[in-house]
Amino acid sequence: MKFFIPALILSCLLALSCRHKPVIQPDINNACDTTNVSYRKSVQPILNRNCGSCHSSGDPAHGIILDNYKSVRIFAAEGSLYGAITRNGEYAPMPYDAPKLDVCSIATIHHRIMEGMKDN
Numbered sequence: 001m002k003f004f005i006p007a008l009i010l011s012c013l014l015a016l017s018c019r020h021k022p023v024i025q026p027d028i029n030n031a032c033d034t035t036n037v038s039y040r041k042s043v044q045p046i047l048n049r050n051c052g053s054c055h056s057s058g059d060p061a062h063g064i065i066l067d068n069y070k071s072v073r074i075f076a077a078e079g080s081l082y083g084a085i086t087r088n089g090e091y092a093p094m095p096y097d098a099p100k101l102d103v104c105s106i107a108t109i110h111h112r113i114m115e116g117m118k119d120n
């Protein structure tokens with residue numbers, strides 16, 4: 001009982017100090033250069049690396065092919081591509097059964113979609 005009060009105070013202090021820790025948000029603008037994003041050089045390699053094992057022509061998961069511009073454009077336009085990689089709750093989270101893509105990959109894909117999915 002002698003230690004109960006000090007222990008209680010200590011744990012309150014610990015809880016408080018944890019709550020006030022600043023949340024470090026990744027700075028997309030600094031971490032990632034999206035000034036020269038090209039579909040072929042920037043976006044397709046991300047998709048090949050992270051999605052190619054399941055979404056390539058041949059036997060694509062869910063019928064979704066992500067190995068060429070024409071097909072990727074469809075899923076970018078309907079919103080499922082971005083919804084799946086940002087895990088917005090409306091689409092199945094992708095990559096399937098794997099960690100979320102890194103901030104820079106998501107920013108790169110987002111940038112390309114916002115630019116109207118140019119093919120270059």
Ligand code: HEC
Nearest residue numbers: 050051053054061062064075080081084091092094095096
């Ligand atoms: C290990 C295999 C695998 C990988 C890797 C994978 N997917 Fe999928 N993907 C699936 C499966 C399986 C489904 C169907 C999931 C479902 O319906 O629950 C799917 C569905 C989707 C859908 C449709 C989601 C919906 O709810 O309509 C999109 C879009 C998609 N994937 C994009 C991607 C993207 C982009 C990547 C890479 C960043 C990726 N996938 C990586 C297996 C995979």
